[in-house]
Structure formats: C-alpha cells, structure tokens
Amino acid sequence: MNIHETDGSTFDPMGQALNVLGALLSIDPADRDLDPVLLHFLAPDLSTSWPLLSTRLVKSLQERIIETMKSDPSGGGVPSPAWRRSLHVAFCDLFVGPAPLAAPPWGSVYLEEEATLYGVSTMELKSFLSAHGISATSPDGGPEDHFGTLCLIAAWLTSQGRLDLLNELLGEHILPWAFAYLEALRQASLDIARDNPTAAFYSSTAELAAATLHALQEERAISVTKKRLHHPQAVQ
Secondary structure (H helix, E strand, C coil), X not given: CEHHHCCHHHCCHHHHHHHHHHHHCCCCCCCXXXXXXXXXXXXXXXXXXXXXXXXXXXXXXXXXXXXHHCCCCCCCCCXXXXXXHHHHHXXXXXXXXXXXXXXXXXXXXXXXXXXXXXXXXXXXXXXXXXXXXXXXXXXXXXXXXXXXXXXXXXXXXXXXXXXXXXXXXXXXXXXXXHHHHHHXXXXXXXXXXXXXXXXXXXXXXXXXXXXXXXXXXXXXXXXXXXXXXXXXXXXX
C-alpha cells in the first residue's frame, strides 16, 4: 500500500497531526497542494487536531505561526503570494540547498558515523517498510528516512489501525534521532529568520513536531532504541 493513497479525511486526530507535520516538513510551499495545510493553522479550533498537547501550548505555537504570515504587510493574516515566496526561499535554505544544510532532514545523516545518505539505518528502514508492504517515496525523490516522509508513514499507519507497527517505526526509526534533528531545524530556522522573518514559521513547526513526538512517546509508552548520534548539530 502506498502512503500517498490515503485520503486525509480518514485520519483520527493523532494521524491528522502527523500528516500535517509530515506535509509541512517535506513539501515545498510553492506547491499549491500544501494550501489546505497552511490554511489549517488559521482555524480557531486548531488545538482539537493535537489532542495529546495542551490547548495553551498549541494556541501559543499557532499564534507564532500566524505571526510569520503577518510579516508580509500585504498578507492581512492570510497566506499571500509574497509570503509564500518568502516561505519557499526559507524551505529551500532549510531542506534543499544548494548550500550545505544546517539541519539535514534524513535520519542516516545523524545515525551514520560518516553522516552520509543511504547508510545502514536507511537500509534497515527500507527493510522494515518492505516487510510490511509499505511503499513510501519522499517528495524530493530522496531516501525514505526524510523526517517529513516518516511522519506521513506514521500518519498512514494510524489510519490503518496498525499501531503495533507505528510503535516500532517510532521507537526504532524516528525517535532515536528526531529530537536532535528538530532542535537543529529550530536553530537553523531562527538563524535564517534574521534576514527572512518568514523562516520563523519552521522554527515554530519544529517545536510543534517535537512536542507532538514527546507526547506520543509518553502516551503510547514507546520504548526507544538508543543509538549514537554523529551529526555535529546533534544534541545528545
């Protein structure tokens, strides 16, 4: 089964949150398919999409995300073409390049001693997915251990009720490195925001993702495999 075949309307709140995070952290905002996700953050009942987090925390992060939309005076609180262009630039700086990425979104960069793509950890993930009939491709065409892609896979597993596999995916292939990555992404976003304030959008999104994963780990009592992190930006 391909994770991209699932209709977003089939997700429960936990799956919806993972799906939104996966889309935000893997899809270029220049892609109009991301519009419903961006507009999702303007909803007054956004906190209902994050049942594991406190309403206060979700509202605080939502306010900060909306504030980045208002950094474009013509936006009026609604994503404008100018704001989207600024966010596209930030996305390229954080996820594409051509300059070296301060916070690479692929697990193998953190888990492999040489900090390379397609390492042993990527092959282990591919074996896990293949063994359970899961077909996953990253929007950028890169390896499957892209953080955003992994969130989309996790969302799909919740929609299928395959919660035992969700626990394994999180404990073995996501949580061992995700918090180091999200902290690196938060810092890199703030650095870029000095020149492009819209980039702060990704800082708040990284915080939302980290809080969601922490809550999910606690709620599901997930046992996380301890793995050594090698990327220089990793926070041990």
